[in-house]
Amino acid sequence: MARKLAARGFVEEDIHAVLDHLVAEGFVDEARLAEHYVAERMGKGFGPLRIRGELREKGLEDDLIERSLEPLRDEWPACLADTCDRRFGAEPPVDRAEYGRRARFLEQRGFPTDSIRRVLRWPD
Numbered sequence: 001m002a003r004k005l006a007a008r009g010f011v012e013e014d015i016h017a018v019l020d021h022l023v024a025e026g027f028v029d030e031a032r033l034a035e036h037y038v039a040e041r042m043g044k045g046f047g048p049l050r051i052r053g054e055l056r057e058k059g060l061e062d063d064l065i066e067r068s069l070e071p072l073r074d075e076w077p078a079c080l081a082d083t084c085d086r087r088f089g090a091e092p093p094v095d096r097a098e099y100g101r102r103a104r105f106l107e108q109r110g111f112p113t114d115s116i117r118r119v120l121r122w123p124d
Contacts, residue, residue: 001028003059034060034068045083048076050110080111081119092121 005015022028034055041051048069055065084106093099099122106116 030060030064031067034064038068038072042072042075042079045079045086045109047080047083047106047110047112047115048072049112050108053110076111077115077119080106080115083109083111084119 002015002019006012019028037055037058038051041054052065052069055068056062084102087105088102093102099120102120103113103116106119107113
């Protein structure tokens with residue numbers, strides 16, 4: 001928030017004074033923001049890598065981001081499978097081109113490569 005206000009021409013001292021007051025009153029809580037953001041993006045089918053990057057762009061600290069992602073660690077495989085099924089259906093890819101297309105989509109959504117391989121189950 002401080003970056004955005006500074007970009008709009010507000011004085012640095014005033015920005016910090018107002019933000020400190022808002023934090024003290026509980027109106028601004030980065031932990032709550034991170035938890036809400038992670039849950040919202042996960043619900044829309046985005047993976048932990050993309051969400052982590054988006055939160056970094058918002059200026060949140062890495063330890064706060066990790067604390068927000070950690071409780072959902074066991075839910076990411078189900079989110080990945082659900083995202084894949086919603087987009088492509090339950091059938092496995094029929095050829096390498098389709099496999100690659102699905103893998104690229106899921107990578108852009110922010111899922112780890114090893115998890116994508118497990119979900120796509122290339123037939124032997």
